Amino acid sequence: MPVTGWIILLLALALILGSLFLLRDSANSMHISEEKMKKIQERKAEVEAEESAEDRENWP
16 A cells, blocks of 8 residues: 555544544533433433333233
8 A cells, every 4th residue: 555545544543533532522521400400300201101101001
């Protein structure tokens, strides 16, 4: 493989790894407010209740 191919390959690898590290770092810095977290948990509980009710209806 010519030198330019290796350079492009290394550049692409560096861009991918840099993006992954940036994504990892930004994921740790995102904070959800307590109000939003409470709404999320309430909605999750509602969905789980609906799913369990559907499961009981479809149970033979």
